[in-house]
Amino acid sequence: MRLLEFDYFEPRNLEDAVTKVREFDGNYQIIAGGTDLLTALKQRLSAPAGLVSLDHISSLKDIWEEDDVITIGAMCTLEDVLSSSLIAEKLPALNQAAWDVGSPLLRPLATIGGNICLNTRCRFYNQSSFWRSSRDTCYKAGGNICHVTNKRDSCVATFSADIPPVLIAHGARVRLAGPKGVRTLPLEQFYTADGRFPHVIMAGSGEILQEIEVPLPAPQVSCVYHKFRMRESIDFPVLGVAVMLKLGEKKSGKYCEDACLVITGAEPAPVEAVQAREELLHRRLEPGLLARVAEIAASEIHPIKTSLISPRYKREIAKIIVTDALKKAGGIEE
Amino acid sequence: MEKTIRLTVNGEEKTLKIGVQQTLLEVLREDLGLTGTKKGCNQGECGACTVLLDGKPVSSCLLLAVKADGKTVLTIEGLAQAGELHPMQQAFNEKGAIQCGFCSPGMILVAKSLLERNPNPSTQEIKEAIAGNICRCTGYLQIIEAIRSFVS
Amino acid sequence: MKKRGKGIACVIYGIGNTGMANPSSAFVEICVDGSAIVLCGAVDMGQGTSTALVQIAAHELGLDAEDVVIRTGNSAVTPDAGLSTASRQIYISGNAVKRAAAAAKQVIMEEAATVLNGTVDDLEARNGFVTDKKTGAQISFGELVSKARAKGKLAVGAGSFNPASGALDEDGQGDAYATYHYCTQIAEVEVDTETGEVEVISIVAAHDAGKAINPQAIEGQIEGGVAMGLGYGLMEEVVTDQGYLKTPSLAEYLIPTSLDLAATIRPLIVEVIEPTGPFGAKGMGEPPTCPTAAAIANAVYDAVGVWVSELPLTSEKVYNALEKAGKLEKTDPLGAPALA
Numbered sequence: 001m002r003l004l005e006f007d008y009f010e011p012r013n014l015e016d017a018v019t020k021v022r023e024f025d026g027n028y029q030i031i032a033g034g035t036d037l038l039t040a041l042k043q044r045l046s047a048p049a050g051l052v053s054l055d056h057i058s059s060l061k062d063i064w065e066e067d068d069v070i071t072i073g074a075m076c077t078l079e080d081v082l083s084s085s086l087i088a089e090k091l092p093a094l095n096q097a098a099w100d101v102g103s104p105l106l107r108p109l110a111t112i113g114g115n116i117c118l119n120t121r122c123r124f125y126n127q128s129s130f131w132r133s134s135r136d137t138c139y140k141a142g143g144n145i146c147h148v149t150n151k152r153d154s155c156v157a158t159f160s161a162d163i164p165p166v167l168i169a170h171g172a173r174v175r176l177a178g179p180k181g182v183r184t185l186p187l188e189q190f191y192t193a194d195g196r197f198p199h200v201i202m203a204g205s206g207e208i209l210q211e212i213e214v215p216l217p218a219p220q221v222s223c224v225y226h227k228f229r230m231r232e233s234i235d236f237p238v239l240g241v242a243v244m245l246k247l248g249e250k251k252s253g254k255y256c257e258d259a260c261l262v263i264t265g266a267e268p269a270p271v272e273a274v275q276a277r278e279e280l281l282h283r284r285l286e287p288g289l290l291a292r293v294a295e296i297a298a299s300e301i302h303p304i305k306t307s308l309i310s311p312r313y314k315r316e317i318a319k320i321i322v323t324d325a326l327k328k329a330g331g332i333e334e
Numbered sequence: 335m336e337k338t339i340r341l342t343v344n345g346e347e348k349t350l351k352i353g354v355q356q357t358l359l360e361v362l363r364e365d366l367g368l369t370g371t372k373k374g375c376n377q378g379e380c381g382a383c384t385v386l387l388d389g390k391p392v393s394s395c396l397l398l399a400v401k402a403d404g405k406t407v408l409t410i411e412g413l414a415q416a417g418e419l420h421p422m423q424q425a426f427n428e429k430g431a432i433q434c435g436f437c438s439p440g441m442i443l444v445a446k447s448l449l450e451r452n453p454n455p456s457t458q459e460i461k462e463a464i465a466g467n468i469c470r471c472t473g474y475l476q477i478i479e480a481i482r483s484f485v486s
Numbered sequence: 487m488k489k490r491g492k493g494i495a496c497v498i499y500g501i502g503n504t505g506m507a508n509p510s511s512a513f514v515e516i517c518v519d520g521s522a523i524v525l526c527g528a529v530d531m532g533q534g535t536s537t538a539l540v541q542i543a544a545h546e547l548g549l550d551a552e553d554v555v556i557r558t559g560n561s562a563v564t565p566d567a568g569l570s571t572a573s574r575q576i577y578i579s580g581n582a583v584k585r586a587a588a589a590a591k592q593v594i595m596e597e598a599a600t601v602l603n604g605t606v607d608d609l610e611a612r613n614g615f616v617t618d619k620k621t622g623a624q625i626s627f628g629e630l631v632s633k634a635r636a637k638g639k640l641a642v643g644a645g646s647f648n649p650a651s652g653a654l655d656e657d658g659q660g661d662a663y664a665t666y667h668y669c670t671q672i673a674e675v676e677v678d679t680e681t682g683e684v685e686v687i688s689i690v691a692a693h694d695a696g697k698a699i700n701p702q703a704i705e706g707q708i709e710g711g712v713a714m715g716l717g718y719g720l721m722e723e724v725v726t727d728q729g730y731l732k733t734p735s736l737a738e739y740l741i742p743t744s745l746d747l748a749a750t751i752r753p754l755i756v757e758v759i760e761p762t763g764p765f766g767a768k769g770m771g772e773p774p775t776c777p778t779a780a781a782i783a784n785a786v787y788d789a790v791g792v793w794v795s796e797l798p799l800t801s802e803k804v805y806n807a808l809e810k811a812g813k814l815e816k817t818d819p820l821g822a823p824a825l826a
Contacts, residue, residue, distance in 0.1 A: 103466025434532030
C-alpha cells in the first residue's frame with residue numbers, strides 16, 4: 001500500500017510549526033518519527049492534506065537536568081532515551097518502558113513525543129481500508145457506529161503506549177506550544193479518555209508537544225514498568241503498569257509514603273488506580289497487602305474487547321503484573 | 335509534492351528528486367533499483383525492509399525518504415566489495431543461516447550493526463538485536479550461530 | 487508459580503502425493519570441460535533441494551559438487567518434476583536425477599572402456615576422472631566427452647521416477663505412499679500457573695530422513711519446522727467471526743520472534759536407509775512442523791494436569807483451563823492490611 005500525496009513542511013522553529021498547523025486549519029498531521037503515523041496513512045485511516053515535520057527543530061532533541069527537573073525534548077528518539085545516562089540513572093523505569101516499545105528497528109525512528117501522542121488502537125480500526133470496507137465505517141474512522149459496543153457516538157479504542165504510564169507515575173508535565181502561546185499541564189490532563197480523539201492535540205487544540213518535564217525523583221522513590229504482551233518483541237502491550245513507590249522506613253519495616261499506579265492497554269486513556277493508591281498509603285509493604293492492592297487496581301480498569309484478548313483476562317493479568325511491579329518497586333524478594 | 339534530497343547510498347552520493355509521500359523503501363527499490371531490500375508486510379511488523387541509516391538498523395517501509403535527507407544509507411548491495419562477500423554474508427552461507435533468503439538482507443545488516451556497537455554480544459544480546467526481524471524458515475538458530483561465529 | 491513438564495509426540499508422514507502417480511524427471515549432460523548440468527523442474531524455495539540434487543548428481547557421476555550446476559523451476563528449460571509439496575522432491579526428483587546422471591555417465595564409461603582397453607565393470611569414476619582399477623590408467627571426464635563427441639555420441643541422460651504408491655479403494659484405504667518419514671519430538675515446557683503463559687524450554691527432534699544427503703540443511707529444516715510448530719502451538723491462529731477475518735496482518739497473526747524461541751532445539755538426524763531412495767534418502771521438509779504442537783500440549787498436561795484441546799495454547803486459554811480445573815495458583819495470598 002502506497003501513501004497518498006500530501007504537502008510536506010519542515011519548519012525550522014516551533015513558531016513556524018505552530019503557524020503552519022494553523023494555516024492547515026485541521027487538515028494536517030504532525031509527523032515525528034512516523035512509525036505509527038505511516039502505518040495509519042497506508043491504511044487510509046486519515047488522508048491529511050499536509051504533514052508538518054518536526055525533524056528540523058533542533059531544540060526538541062535535547063535531554064537535560066536543571067533545577068531538579070529532567071527535561072526531554074519531544075523529538076528525542078527512543079534510542080536517544082535508551083542511550084541517555086541521565087535517564088538510565090535517574091529514571092530507570094522510563095528506560096525500561098522505552099526498551100519495551102516496538103522493536104530494535106523502530107526505536108531509532110520512533111520518538112518519545114510520538115509515543116505520548118500515540119493514537120488509540122482497536123481491532124476494527126487499525127486495519128487496511130479493504131478490510132474495513134466490509135463493514136460500515138466505524139465511529140473512530142469517521143463513521144457512526146462502534147463495532148465493539150454497537151453504540152453510535154462513542155469510541156472505546158484502547159490507549160496502548162508504554163511510556164506515558166511511567167511519566168504520569170513520576171508526576172511529569174508536558175509543555176505544549178500553540179496558537180495562544182506555551183502552556184504546561186500534568187500529563188494525565190493531556191489525555192481526554194475519548195477513544196476517537198485521545199489527547200488534546202488530536203482533539204484539535206492546534207498545539208505541538210514541545211517537551212516533557214519530569215521532576216527529579218526523591219532518593220526514596222522507586223518506579224518500575226511491567227509490560228505483558230503476547231510476544232517478547234514488536235507487540236503493543238496487552239496490559240502495562242507503571243508503579244511508583246515512595247518508601248519510608250520505620251522500626252516495623254518499610255512502608256508506603258506515597259504511590260502512583262498507572263495502567264495502559266485497558267481504556268482509551270492511561271488509568272490511574274487511585275483507590276489502589278489509597279489502600280497502599282501509610283501501610284507496611286507485605287505480600288498480602290500487595291495482592292490486595294492489585295485486586296483493587298484491577299477493579300479500577302474497565303477493559304473492553306478492542307483486541308483479541310478478553311477483558312476478563314486483562315483484569316486477571318492486571319492483578320498479576322501490578323503485584324509483580326509493587327514487589328519490584330518495594331524491593332520485596334520473591 | 336516533490337523534493338530534492340541528498341542521500342549517500344552504499345558509499346555513493348546521490349541527489350534524488352522524489353515525491354514526499356515515497357518511503358525510503360520505495361526510493362531504494364524503485365528509483366535506485368536496489369531490490370535487495372525486501373518489501374514484506376510494509377507496516378513495520380516483519381523487518382524484511384531493514385537498512386542501516388547512519389549505521390542504525392531501521393524499517394525503511396516506515397521512514398519517509400524525505401526524512402533521510404542528508405543521511406547515509408547502507409543496503410545489502412553495499413556489503414560485498416570487489417566481488418567478495420562481506421564476512422557476515424560468508425558466515426550466513428557457511429552456517430546455513432539462509433533458507434528462502436527473504437529475511438537475510440535485514441538480518442545480515444542488523445548483525446553487522448550489532449557487532450560494530452558491541453563486538454562481543456552474548457546470545458541474549460544477539461536475540462534482542464534481531465528481535466524485529468521475523469524469520470519463517472530457520473528458527474533463528476543458524477542465524478544466531480552465524481553471528482556468534484564472530485564472537486571470541 | 488512455574489511448573490515444568492515434558493511431552494512427546496510422534497508422526498508417521500507419507501512421502502509424496504497420496505495414492506496417486508506423482509512422477510518427476512530430470513536431464514543431465516556432462517560437458518566437454520568435464521562439468522555437468524542438471525535440468526530438473528523441482529522448485530527450491532529455501533528448503534535446499536537444489537543443493538541436495540546437485541550432491542546426488544555429483545555423487546552418481548563421480549564429480550565434485552562444485553562442478554555440477556543445476557537449473558530448476560523453469561518449464562521452458564526444465565522437465566516436469568511435479569510440485570515441491572508433500573516432502574517429495576529429494577525422494578522422487580532425487581531418484582530422477584540419479585537415473586539421468588547414470589544414463590549420461592554410461593556414455594563416458596563406455597568410451598573410457600574403449601580408450602583404456604578395459605571393461606566398464608573395472609572402471610571407477612571419481613573427482614572427474616575415470617580410473618581402471620586394474621591398471622591404474624586414468625582419463626578425465628572432459629577428454630572422454632570430447633572423444634565420444636568426435637564419434638557422434640553425447641554424454642546426456644534422461645531419468646524419471648514415479649513412487650510406488652498404491653491406489654486407494656473406494657473407502658480411501660490402501661498403501662498410499664511408497665515410503666514414510668518417522669519422527670519423534672520431546673518438548674519440555676514451563677507453565678506459569680498464575681498467567682497461563684507457556685514457555686518452551688527445549689525441544690529434542692529426532693527425524694528419520696533416510697540417508698541425510700545434506701545434514702546441515704536437514705538440521706535447518708528441523709529447527710525451522712520446530713519453530714513453526716512452536717508458533718502453531720502457542721500463538722499462530724487464523725481467527726474468523728461470521729466470515730470476518732480477525733487476524734488479517736502480522737500484527738494479529740503472530741509469528742515467533744527470536745526472543746520467543748528461548749527453547750534449545752536439538753535436531754537429531756536418524757539415518758534409516760530407504761532402499762528405494764536415492765542413496766537411501768527420503769523426504770523430510772514438512773514433518774518437523776507436525777509433532778511440535780502436540781508435544782507441547784502433552785508437556786503442558788504433564789506440567790499442570792490440564793488438557794487444552796484447541797490450538798494455539800495461548801496464555802488466556804491455558805489460564806481458563808487452569809481456572810476451570812481449580813489449578814490456578816496465586817503466588818501471593820491476599821492478606822489483611824497493616825498500618826506501619
